[in-house]
Amino acid sequence: MLPRHHDPIIAVATAPGRGAVGIVRLSGQDLSALIQALCGGPLKPRHATLLTFQAADGQPIDQGLALHFPAPNAYTGEDVLELQVHGGPVVLQLLLARCLQLAAEPHPDHGRPRLPGLRLAEPGEFTERAFLNDKLDLAQAEAVADLIDASTEAAARSASRALEGALSRPVQALAAELTALRALVEATLDFPEEEIDFLQRADALGRVQRVLDALQAMGRQARQGQLLREGLTVVLAGQPNVGKSSLLNALAGAELAIVTPVAGTTRDRVGGTVQIEGVPVHVVDTAGLREDDEAADEVERIGIGRSWQAIETADAVLLLHDLTRLGEPAGEAADARIAERLAAHGVVPLHLGSKADAAPSAPLPWPGALRLSAHSGEGLAELRAELLRRAGWQPAAEGVFTARERHLVALHDAQAHVEAAAVLLAEGAQVLELAAEELRRGHDALAAITGRLTADDLLGEIFGRFCIGK
Template sequence: MNLDTLPIAAIATAPGRGGIGVVRASGKNLKPLAQALFNGVELKPRHATYIPFKQADGTLIDQGIAIYFKGPHSYTGEDVLELQGHGGPVVLQMLLQRVLEAGHDVGLRLAEPGEFTRRAYMNDKLDLAQAEAVADLIDASTEAAAKSASQSLSGAFSQAIHALVERVTHLRMLVEATLDFPEEEIDFLEKSDARGQLRGIVESVDHVFRQASQGALLREGLNVVLVGQPNVGKSSLLNALAGADVAIVTPIAGTTRDKVSETIQIEGIPLNIIDTAGIRSHDEAVDIVERIGIERTWGEVGKADVILHMLDANHGPTRADESILAAFPAGVPVLRIWNKIDLSGHKPSIDASDDATHIYLSAHDHTGIDLLRKELLRIAGWQQTGESLYLARERHLIALKSTARHLDRAEEHAAQTDQSLDLFAEELRLAQVQLSTITGAFSSDDLLGVIFSRFCIGK
């Protein structure tokens, strides 16, 4: 029996208590389920019906609203039945068990994570980029990310990709028509302006990639790790950036023994700020707990997008500071943060020298913090373009990069004197395939399994 064809059910609202909770079922024919649940009462499609939810023996579970959506006019494209009741976890579990019991004869089973949205994709209610936007909208950590996810869910990203596919397809058609009729002595590249068409496609792909890259930044954020010796003000800087006392600050060195994480926003960009244990040698560490904390600090450094190397501007650099700097991984941006300028007499400033970028600030007085915020945005590559952004995923960026490479090769073949039209056409075909993976026109079952397994159950 194919499990994909069986009706499914799950609690569609988040775990925990709430004023309203929803149990959702989806399948090809849910009328028998509705009749079993409501003693033959006929639910009018797309109308809310206030009705008691009862056990098989007539015992009342709850009273709420039942809505029946007749496929294909539903979220999944199948029949959908939603039962909206009170949001207590026990009540919802009882209601779900009753729905599963009533649907036993038709093979109703518990839905897997993301299965409702996967069925919407399989039934052409959403393409793959839109389906991913559902999860991104749920997980959005900032207002800007939520707006971009809504743009993708509405189909804006997919429309941009479809437009590119159409242009590549049109150019392929012209190239392959010329290959089919070689006896016609037509200078194809000149008469059809194939090079001009290709150049326009390349520029459009680059534009979409820039928008998607900005959207990916909204989705993923930037991992920023605070590193330095004990008592240089890492926790104070975390609190200053967060605008709240999220880390304990005392004059005692080594107060932070384990990482403290906080997600903040700078112009809508999520920054995952991680305060770590102060670094000193194992010989100086006072106990095993501090040594473990230092080991975890280096573990976080290995996953950082940006490292903030905290130093004491009042005392100046030390040999230990240089040892810490030398141990940072190559290729990760490092900002040397000179803290405590309220004591040293320095003015807030930023110095982008050849060896590093130095920022002078006071976490205690909050002076110079804006300089750090602006530099973090610069490193992130954030640009306020005023355009709608697509909340893209890493796989979308990879596909767009691959598309650009194939188009570059196509341009190389178009520039050759023998015109190499067969290779030109092949590179266009490969570019089209890469673009189509974004919306799901060419997607393996393995890829779909990975994408939808990351959804929550009930969505």
């Protein structure tokens, strides 16, 4: 561990603001001297003790609970002390300052500070220590942050499954199988007289294929988990006054955007997040698309530019067409220009015929288009289902765990290396060394998921995104 990982740390572990309860959390190698000074004596492990916490002048700070979790049976693997008091910011800061003061004061028996080096914790440092002390692997540590950040019930449940090891266990099992296969191939290299018959008797190719099948299944699950964690970004695009803002409000079930008959009402991006079968969908309403010289003013031109920026980064683009204006030459020409520019950006939109309640018999001249009315609700259910289908969501999927982009990349890399190893094994003994190397690289890719092979800069990036106190 880096030197800073040996320092005792302290932080307010509850969210900023006022609440019924606030928690100050400490972690370090030995907190006994500080506990003695702060609490007036040792605490019974894992039992809540009611105390009055006092300032340096003997005045009470607050009455609350103290809980001591001795190492190694604590969240971080070190001694952990949690102080629960009333959740006022001033109370928590007073208690935090008192702990820092007591830590720096000399111990009456030997004159050294009671808890030398106690400092404020960095974001995610408690969970980082849990990882470094083998209380959690890296995938489980990331699941802690995902559980805190979950925006839907389904996302919270999938994060909880990942925290329990739904991702880590199969990864570790596959890593163990790859280790066994590597040993098998290495043994064949060490005893060349056995040649390829040894591998055939051990069913090496069959075992490699089973690993590949498992990696493919895990990749599908991970993609579902990534969707639950990150959601789907959907941009509403189209000419001015085609019903984009009305659709946003209908999907959100709230008046998020101003709706008027005046073209160009929306000048900037307006967004909201909705849930579709537990999947968070981030819907972005944009300024109506038209040529710069047609914009009413500079504000609208800036809004149109931002619309195209949002389109370029969207997971899905819904291109709305006003069914009540079909056949108008100017409107059709504008739609053609929009479609041409979308194609130039590689965007394949989902066409929506809007205001269907006002034009119930109007045709849908766009391939795969849906008929929609934000006013009556016609087509909204079909639109939700189509968005999930395009995102690759499988409603019947069970045991989904949250996953991140780096997990998907690692699984993809592992699969690519194992596939290469399978090809090499099939070619015969002359390329076994190359097969052994591919198996090693596949094993390393899997190990990066759980953190067995992880660079310090990646750890800093991951834990730096956590909240302070966790």
